[in-house]
Amino acid sequence: MKILLVYPEYPETFWSFKYALKFISKKASLPPLGLLTVAALLPKEWEKKLVDMTVTALIDRDIKWADYVFVSAMSIQKESVKKIIAQCKRLGAKIVAGGPLFTSGYEAFEGDVDYFILNEAEITLPLFLEDFKGGHLKHVYTSDKWVDIKKTPVPLWELADINKYVNMCIQYSRGCPFNCDFCDVTYLFGHKMRLKTKDQILAELESLYSQGWRGGVFIVDDNFIGNKKELKVEVLPAMINWMEERKHPFTFTTQASINLSDDEELMRLMVRARFGSVFVGIETPNEESLAECNKLQNKNRDLIACIKKIQRFGLVVNGGFIIGFDSDPSSIFENMIEFVQKSGIVSAMVGLLNAPRGTKLYKRLVEENRLLKEATGDNTDFSINFIPKMNYKALIDGYKRVLHTIYSPKCYYERLLTLLKNMKPLQKQKYQFHLWYLTAFLKSIWQLGIIGKERIYYWKIFFWTLFRRPQLLPMAITYAVYGFHFRKIFKNY
Secondary structure: OEEEEEEEOOOOHHOHHHHHHHHHHHOOOOOOOOOHHHHHHHHOOOHHHHHHHEOOOOOOOHHHHOOOOEOOOOOOHHHOOOOOOOHHHHHHOEEEEOOOOHHHHHHOOOOOOEEEEEEOOOHHHHHHHHHHHHOOOOEEEEOOOOHHHHHHHOEEEEEEEOOOOOOOOOEEEOOOOOOOOOOOOHHHHHHOOOOOOHHHHHHHHHHHHHHOOEEEEEOOOOOOOHHHHHHHHHHHHHHHHHHHOOOOOOOEEEOOOOOOHOHHHHEEEEEEEOOOEEEEEEEEEOOHHHHHOOHHHHHHOOOHHHHHHHHHHOOOOEEEEEEOOOOOOOHHHHHHHHHHHHHOOOOOEEOOOOOOOHHHHHHHHOOOOOOOOOOOOOOOOOOOOOOOOOOOOHHHHHHHHHHHHHHHHHHHHHHHHHHHHHOOOOEEEEEEEEHHHHOHHHHHHHHHHOOOOOHHHHHHHHHHHHOOOEEEEEEEEHHHHHHHHHHHHHHHH
């Protein structure tokens, strides 16, 4: 059999880092980990080819080559998926679809897709393959069970052109112990934390290492610290030893909840393993809104103090923020700006609240007859899929004011300086040098330091870091480039 694995295009958003990628001549931030894992689950003797449309175009010849076209997607990729399906149907190709987009709403594609492999592929794909052998395939494969991810194979990295990406990615756990009502993670993966073994993680790191990868690795877990004990006793010590033996070929980033700040031992171990940053869902400085969305882990704590503590331990905090809760007061916009500026969260992703299918928020809004449409998956496109309590125009205008302010060169570079002053790396970092680091630096000088409107801020931060925190200069330049991307995206809206 010949299997074509297709990953759809990703639209232009804050998260795409489209304009930042141009500085380093890379095509995309991350390869499609889900599809590469699916490829590893398919029979070894089958021929497989990956087309990641964030990196390359899907051409008719590839579709004609394949016996089946496997498509995996998130909700934000819906428009690209429609084009892929139309192209496949025109050529008479058989389509097999899975991933979060289809798991939460496959009915929208019912007449266009031949076979749906929903939920976790480690369970439903073998069912499909068994029926394939028997010659009696079903239209939909689904399961209400959670897979033991200790049986998940190492992704087939050889299918991806790793040089086209900024980072590689692995997964350590699935699930989240928390219960935020706007989040569909527990709907897709459950509350119970399911973990891979330390040997699995080392095998996946070794696989990347043997492919020649040297650089960033994103651990894609929705909450990396969902099981702290296992991390501290088993996984992080093993990663530290592995990294030391190979002279630190990777740097890591991941996602974690704010209670990371409560565990100093865990933060020290993460820094020793060469974690450089964590993405934290802060959501809002408004206590009533935190209670409304059941973000209990963020309540009754000094969030800014927690953020600064994580930074002082040597981890950059990138933050997610949401505007549009029923409990948001009219002052939320100014409060959000003030919080973001004080926190030193440079990469502050502020989006409008939306209700994804399957979430508690979605169900509540349906009951209240306030749901307007399905969420686009893009919380930065100025759309909201329900009737908000706040006046709609006031909400959108206030949201635009927040973005205009926090991404303005003045405020953005102020935050960057706040971060640089607070960051105190605990050890000397050895960076894996890549030629594109140098070209990116030279491009930043031209784009930001010479022709850019922010040039005065760029040079101030450059020289301050050079003389006060020279070790942090690569980070300072990186975040300066991110700021350029955020401003370009905002102008496009």
